[in-house]
Amino acid sequence: MDSGAIRRRLTLGTVVLAAAGTLALVAPASAQAAANGSCAGRLVKTLPFSTGTVHVYKRNGYVCAITLPKKPGTKRMMSVSVQARGNRPVVDKGKYAHLAGPVTVHAGHRCVWIRGSVGRGSVSSGWTLC
Structure with a gap:
């Protein structure tokens, strides 16, 4: 084997190792994004209630929330809403399984009011994250 072939194989090996290292670093972040239901930011509050949990995330002045049932898989009425003080609430309500x-x-720096429900159980935060 000549020195050119050896260099190509070493370069290819380096590229493969770099790609594997990059995938190892990216995979946990994508798993977290899937687990949190596509909310960007860091988890700042968890609001548990009898039939589920509301997870609240914050990033760069934006607040995001999702409602997760304790027993996913069966379609039932679920809702989540976030209201910044002085504005109307943003609501997602319907029959969902997950x-x-x-x-x-x-x-921004305003307080928010978070509500969530699954079936007959619900939670309401009051003004928070001020």
Whole structure:
């Protein structure tokens, strides 16, 4: 084998190792995005209630929320809403099997009111994240 072939194989090996390392770093982030229902940002509040949980995320002045049922898989009425103080609420309501939302509002530095429900259970945060 000549030195050119050796260099090509070493380069190819380096590229393959770099790609594998990049996939190892990207995979946890994409798994987190799928787990949180496509809300960007960091988890800042969890609001549990009898039939589910509302997860609230915040990033660059935006607040995003999703409602997850305790027992996913069966279609039932679910809702999630986020209201920045001084504005109307943004609502996602319907019959869902896995989650309601995401709903996102620009809150800036204003307080928000978060509500969520699954079936007959519900939660309401009051003014929070001020």
